[in-house]
Structure formats: C-alpha cells, structure tokens
Amino acid sequence: xxxxxxxxxxxxxxxxxxxxxxxxxxxxxxxxxxxxxxxxxxxxxxxxxxxxxxxxxxxxxxxxxxxxxxxxxxxxxxxxxxxxxxxxxxxxxxxxxxxxxxxxxxxx
Numbered sequence: 001x002x003x004x005x006x007x008x009x010x011x012x013x014x015x016x017x018x019x020x021x022x023x024x025x026x027x028x029x030x031x032x033x034x035x036x037x038x039x040x041x042x043x044x045x046x047x048x049x050x051x052x053x054x055x056x057x058x059x060x061x062x063x064x065x066x067x068x069x070x071x072x073x074x075x076x077x078x079x080x081x082x083x084x085x086x087x088x089x090x091x092x093x094x095x096x097x098x099x100x101x102x103x104x105x106x107x108x
Contacts, residue, residue: 002100003061004107010060026060027097034093037086047076050089057093062100065092 011019033053041049050073057066068089075084 001062001064001096002103003063004103006058006061007100007104007107023060026056030056030093030097034090037090043076043079043081046081046084047073050076053089053093057096060100062093062096065089065096068092 010022014022030053033049036049037046050069054066054069054073057063057069072084072086072089075081
C-alpha cells in the first residue's frame with residue numbers, strides 16, 4: 001500500500017525538516033481534493049483532479065491510492081464515468097493515510 005523505499009528516498013533527497021513540511025502540504029492538499037471528488041465536477045475536471053492526486057500520491061509513496069486514481073483517470077479519458085468508484089478512491093486514500101501516519105516514525 002505504501003512504497004516505503006520511495007518515502008525514504010524523498011526524505012533523503014529533501015532532508016527531514018523539509019520532508020515534514022512537504023508531508024503537511026501533501027496531506028492538506030489531498031484532503032481538500034478528495035472532498036472535491038464529490039463536488040459535481042465534469043468528467044474533464046474529474047480527470048484532471050485524478051491526475052493531480054495520482055502524481056501527488058506517487059511522490060509520497062501512496063501506491064495503492066495512486067493506482068486507483070490512475071485507473072479512474074484512464075476510465076474518464078475513455079469516456080466511461082459510469083464505473084468510476086469515487087468511494088473506493090476516497091477509502092484508499094483514508095486507509096493509506098492512516099497506515100502512513102501510524103508507521104512513519106518506525107519506517108524512517
């Protein structure tokens with residue numbers, strides 16, 4: 001669910017202090033954007049939103065969440081919104097966030 005190697009790599013690249021700042025920004029932005037999934041976006045807006053979430057998730061090692069965002073983005077790009085499971089995407093983020101925060105101090 002979490003790519004801890006990527007997390008450690010990012011922390012090493014930017015330093016522990018900047019990592020904490022990046023983490024705070026990531027969580028704040030993604031929390032806000034998750035709420036926007038349910039705001040009645042057009043398919044195009046939703047595709048853009050999922051692309052943003054996918055990239056943000058990859059940067060911080062949220063693999064499972066990123067994969068669901070990518071799958072949703074591809075569905076929308078093909079014009080298929082009917083099978084898009086926003087709850088699964090939202091739940092994946094919530095589960096990933098909980099796991100990440102619970103294990104962060106033990107993993108780094």
